[in-house]
Amino acid sequence: MSAPTAGGPAPPPDRVPTTVLHVDMDAFYAAVATRDDPSLQGVPVIVGGGHRGVVLSASYEARRSGVRSGIPMTRARRLCPEAEVLRPDYALYSAVSRSVLEIFGQVTPVVQPLSLDEAFLDVQGSVRLLGGPAEIGALVRARVHDEQGITCSVGAADTIGVAKVASKRAKPDGQLVVPAADVVGFLHPLPVGELWGVGDKTVAQLERLGLRTVGDVAHTPRSTVQRALGRAFGAQVHDLAWGIDDRLVAGGGGPRASQRGFPLPAGVLGSDPGPDRSVGADETFGRDTDDPQVLLRELLRLTAKVTARMRAAEVVGRTVTVKVRFADFTTITRTRTRSEPTDVTHEVYDTVRQVFAGLGLQRARVRLVGVRVENLQPRRGVTRQLVLGERPQGWAEADRAVDRAATRFGDAAVRPASLLGPGRP
């Protein structure tokens, strides 16, 4: 880390030196599809959802027409009518992702996946064996290309924040090593929105102060940035603008990591990121509806999906949140915390129904409903309080039977009776 020039805060003392790689697949979903179908080579490819969906991934050919992740599919088709449009195949992406993670794991044990297509690697311990960050980055990129037939980009730095920004600048199919001494020079000319965790709203806030680049923010008094963004967030953005970031790669464990970037606690090397904090599901209707029966049926389906995943993960939860998005895209959430944690479909749905009834919707046009369960804890060790008159294991046993059947015959084979269409036996 370079010493900041006048106006910058001092770097944190006694920081353990690290070398962090951020590895990010290039146009991951589109690249996997193209790899498996050579006729797509050189063709604009868009991976996305149904008619109300958004673009999940766009090949670089499609990006040349202005197509980006996150834009509505309808707009994407207008921008690039000649594109090949594909539905996502998550099972395939997961398989490729696992293989890529195996490659990472052979380079260093400290790997922190952020999603299917990107991960941080702390390679400090591998430098002696494999060479510097540039050599290790080249090795990873060559192996991913040779073994998986897709390309990735690598950013290397001594902080995760800078490594993340660097990989993006290296895209596609490139790599960028930012030595500590070059961090400030690298960051300061960039638009502030390039910083990990600084999104559109924050960019707009800073724009109001006339701050456009990372350097603008760095050379603005910390207190001013804090007034604009809030004390904690403002301080962290100001730090990041100087390349100061003491978060470490939290490797060795599960897939969880904060996607906002900031509040990731400065974990210990190799620490376990820990269990999931919540499990949820939501769904946008093909067309808006105001029919309470339709809404409740969808909420039941989503509840069953969520609790099945909870049982598979062997967690129970206490806090149930119902989400409703209206036709005008305004979104509300209503939460209720149960006295005892549960993973039982029937019990969670009871709470969902109560919360939903409390909304008092009067023929409002609804676009989306969702269910989420928070306050999770491991199921083992949780002893259930039987309510007076309740049959022990009644509903829970029914759920387990559903889970077993779903495992054998597929999710569609077993579902609550009210989800069967009219006229079905």
Place this chain on the structure above:
DNA sequence: TCTGGGGTCCTAGGACCC
């Protein structure tokens, strides 16, 4: 035929307890 679905974390106010 605008705007998915899966998450994480923060903020801020009120209740409640000590």
Place this chain on the structure above:
DNA sequence: TCTGGGGTCCTAGGACCC
């Protein structure tokens, strides 16, 4: 007579990420 703070839990909304 007037006036406490801190901690924790709960809830609603919002920002951000891929």
